[in-house]
Amino acid sequence: xxxxxxxxxxxxxxxxxxxxxxxxxxxxxxxxxxxxxxxxxxxxxxxxxxxxxxxxxxxxxxxxxxxxxxxxxxxxxxxxxxxxxxxxxxxxxxxxxxxxxxxxxxxxxxxxxxxxxxxxxxxxxxxxxxxxxxxxxxxxxxxxxxxxxxxxxxxxxxxxxxxxxxxxxxxxxxxxxxxxxxxxxxxxxxxxxxxxxxxxxxxxxxxxxxxxxxxxxxxxxxxxxxxxxxxxxxxxxxxxxxxxx
Amino acid sequence: xxxxxxxxxxxxxxxxxxxxxxxxxxxxxxxxxxxxxxxxxxxxxxxxxxxxxxxxxxxxxxxxxxxxxxxxxxxxxxxxxxxxxxxxxxxxxxxxxxxxxxxxxxxxxxxxxxxxxxxxxxxxxxxxxxxxxxxxxxxxxxxxxxxxxxxxxxxxxxxxxxxxxxxxxxxxxxxxxxxxxxxxxxxxxxxxxxxxxxxxxxxxxxxxxxxxxxxxxxxxxxxxxxxxxxxxxxxxxxxxxxxxxxxxxxxxxxxxxxxxxxxxxxxxxxxxxxxxxxxxxxxxxxxxxxxxxxxxxxxxxxxxxxxxxxxxxxxxxxxxxxxxxxxxxxxxxxxxxxxxxxxxxxxxxxxxxxxxxxxxxxxxxxxxxxxxxxxxxxxxxxxxxxxxxxxxxxxxxxxxxxxxxxxxxxxxxxxxxxxxxxxxxxxxxxxxxxxxxxxxx
Numbered sequence: 202x203x204x205x206x207x208x209x210x211x212x213x214x215x216x217x218x219x220x221x222x223x224x225x226x227x228x229x230x231x232x233x234x235x236x237x238x239x240x241x242x243x244x245x246x247x248x249x250x251x252x253x254x255x256x257x258x259x260x261x262x263x264x265x266x267x268x269x270x271x272x273x274x275x276x277x278x279x280x281x282x283x284x285x286x287x288x289x290x291x292x293x294x295x296x297x298x299x300x301x302x303x304x305x306x307x308x309x310x311x312x313x314x315x316x317x318x319x320x321x322x323x324x325x326x327x328x329x330x331x332x333x334x335x336x337x338x339x340x341x342x343x344x345x346x347x348x349x350x351x352x353x354x355x356x357x358x359x360x361x362x363x364x365x366x367x368x369x370x371x372x373x374x375x376x377x378x379x380x381x382x383x384x385x386x387x388x389x390x391x392x393x394x395x396x397x398x399x400x401x402x403x404x405x406x407x408x409x410x411x412x413x414x415x416x417x418x419x420x421x422x423x424x425x426x427x428x429x430x431x432x433x434x435x436x437x438x439x440x441x442x443x444x445x446x
Numbered sequence: 447x448x449x450x451x452x453x454x455x456x457x458x459x460x461x462x463x464x465x466x467x468x469x470x471x472x473x474x475x476x477x478x479x480x481x482x483x484x485x486x487x488x489x490x491x492x493x494x495x496x497x498x499x500x501x502x503x504x505x506x507x508x509x510x511x512x513x514x515x516x517x518x519x520x521x522x523x524x525x526x527x528x529x530x531x532x533x534x535x536x537x538x539x540x541x542x543x544x545x546x547x548x549x550x551x552x553x554x555x556x557x558x559x560x561x562x563x564x565x566x567x568x569x570x571x572x573x574x575x576x577x578x579x580x581x582x583x584x585x586x587x588x589x590x591x592x593x594x595x596x597x598x599x600x601x602x603x604x605x606x607x608x609x610x611x612x613x614x615x616x617x618x619x620x621x622x623x624x625x626x627x628x629x630x631x632x633x634x635x636x637x638x639x640x641x642x643x644x645x646x647x648x649x650x651x652x653x654x655x656x657x658x659x660x661x662x663x664x665x666x667x668x669x670x671x672x673x674x675x676x677x678x679x680x681x682x683x684x685x686x687x688x689x690x691x692x693x694x695x696x697x698x699x700x701x702x703x704x705x706x707x708x709x710x711x712x713x714x715x716x717x718x719x720x721x722x723x724x725x726x727x728x729x730x731x732x733x734x735x736x737x738x739x740x741x742x743x744x745x746x747x748x749x750x751x752x753x754x755x756x757x758x759x760x761x762x763x764x765x766x767x768x769x770x771x772x773x774x775x776x777x778x779x780x781x782x783x784x785x786x787x788x789x790x791x792x793x794x795x796x797x798x799x800x801x802x803x804x805x806x807x808x809x810x811x812x813x814x815x816x817x818x819x820x821x822x823x824x825x826x827x828x829x830x831x832x833x834x835x836x837x838x839x840x841x842x843x844x845x846x847x848x849x850x851x852x853x854x855x856x857x858x859x860x861x862x863x864x865x866x867x868x869x870x871x872x873x874x875x876x877x878x879x880x881x882x883x884x885x886x887x
Contacts, residue, residue: 244508250519
């Protein structure tokens with residue numbers, strides 16, 4: 202039996218690649234979407250050779266909203282699972298002073314991802330099946346001085362996913378929210394991350410595959426994060442605002 | 447970033463780059479004063495550490511093309527040999543040369559010109575390499591093979607990354623009928639009997655011996671000699687032959703923490719070795735085993751380097767020319783058993799002829815063993831160096847962490863020519879490791 206295709210939006214990212222490999226290893230054909238998609242040719246051949254599945258490349262720019270509908274309609278086959286891994290952290294200090302940079306972070310983490318998943322949501326709803334996955338962040342659970350621009354955009358994205366899940370629950374379409382904590386990726390390279398709270402793109406990918414297969418709603422990659430964020434959310438604002446967290 | 451090799455000794459703080467594309471790799475190489483490439487960090491010592499700039503190839507790990515007519519795979523250097531097996535064994539292809547662990551990167555296998563249990567018959571990894579792309583300090587890539595740019599090829603195979611950064615390679619895989627091995631284990635009461643078994647079986651595809659380095663007297667050098675062949679369909683029971691590439695995944699165990707320093711000493715090592723020999727002797731004879739257990743028994747114990755405790759361990763691996771092998775091995779074994787250190791894993795293997803500019807193997811016998819790092823074993827290692835030199839032997843750089851430049855220079859006449867090539871081609875200033883500096887390469 203041939204398995205259904207899986208689309209990865211933001212396929213150049215470390216988590217995107219790991220996720221594509223994880224689905225391909227299970228025999229799913231994968232569609233890799235990114236800017237300058239032809240630079241993913243080596244990854245395409247790698248996935249074909251390792252997993253013996255069909256892999257296609259698709260030009261996609263999450264910020265170019267006007268192209269999204271055409272992008273979706275241009276796919277050779279409507280995917281069963283659409284996964285948005287797109288994200289941009291930026292530098293908080295820069296985001297505070299350079300508001301254009303801040304807007305870019307907001308658009309890359311919220312507006313763009315929400316817009317493209319909305320395109321798929323409408324088509325999946327009509328079809329009556331499919332899974333949408335958004336990779337958001339624990340940073341969206343509460344705004345902190347150190348990364349609230351990124352965090353606020355992720356908060357918006359998380360709320361969007363939650364609403365989408367609510368809307369589509371009876372329509373045969375499932376929505377997964379992925380909340381990774383620290384992950385060893387290009388985004389976090391050079392940061393001094395605490396080892397017990399840090400995971401790898403491969404672990405994120407495995408958890409994501411598992412969540413899609415078992416129709417889980419929200420996943421944290423390391424369970425500790427669930428409790429850490431529970432505590433962080435519970436701290437009263439009057440105390441929270443004076444602390445460095 | 448704190449780096450060490452698989453032996454976890456020495457430990458150095460190095461600037462690390464992990465490029466995700468060819469363009470990023472080129473930038474990293476061009477920007478640094480000197481660099482060394484690092485694959486999966488399985489060299490035991492400091493071969494793949496340059497404190498100024500260590501370039502990890504972990505993200506450059508794509509398989510690019512496969513030609514099933516000739517079994518040729520083109521891949522990037524960060525691909526692990528285990529990934530190649532995972533992708534191709536079920537399609538009837540296996541590595542032509544498999545070292546003792548599948549967690550080695552392709553680039554590392556080429557740079558160390560690794561050998562396997564078939565060296566006596568098929569030679570080192572070099573024999574399956576069609577060509578290699580090597581990046582120089584300016585970021586330009588040169589393709590080399592036995593025919594095209596042969597000087598670069600000769601020095602890159604076994605050159606420990608000191609000729610440039612490997613960016614791609616084409617290797618040949620070997621066709622196999624199944625994922626199973628036919629393995630025959632024979633006990634040998636002493637060193638002489640073990641060597642006789644190797645000499646009597648030159649046609650075995652694979653041969654290797656586990657050797658008890660702590661036995662003395664008439665049992666000195668007692669061994670379990672294992673011979674192996676890829677199982678053909680006719681070797682397998684019918685139900686297995688029907689799905690010849692379906693083997694159960696080997697169960698893996700992880701060593702969860704560093705063993706305390708006293709866990710490994712002469713008493714536990716002696717007991718382990720005696721038990722292992724008795725058990726092996728009882729179970730001798732022919733059996734069918736899966737590829738993973740046959741080629742990579744230690745890979746089943748993840749992080750096995752932790753059993754040596756926090757201070758790490760040192761590997762010793764030398765090769766002795768055939769004529770001097772018996773005398774040399776005998777002297778090495780005497781020194782090891784007399785020193786009463788905990789040596790757990792020792793391996794003896796017959797090498798066949800070898801052509802290359804700087805690769806480790808030569809026709810003769812190779813002995814490999816590891817020790818926990820402490821003052822006593824470091825003294826013993828110096829003594830083993832001397833015995834090896836006295837018998838015309840040389841040392842495996844992928845295993846070395848502590849040899850002196852003088853010892854290395856005395857062991858290998860090829861070092862002058864290698865150094866001259868490094869100077870002449872501008873590699874010396876641009877490609878260096880902590881090891882190459884220590885050994886003055």
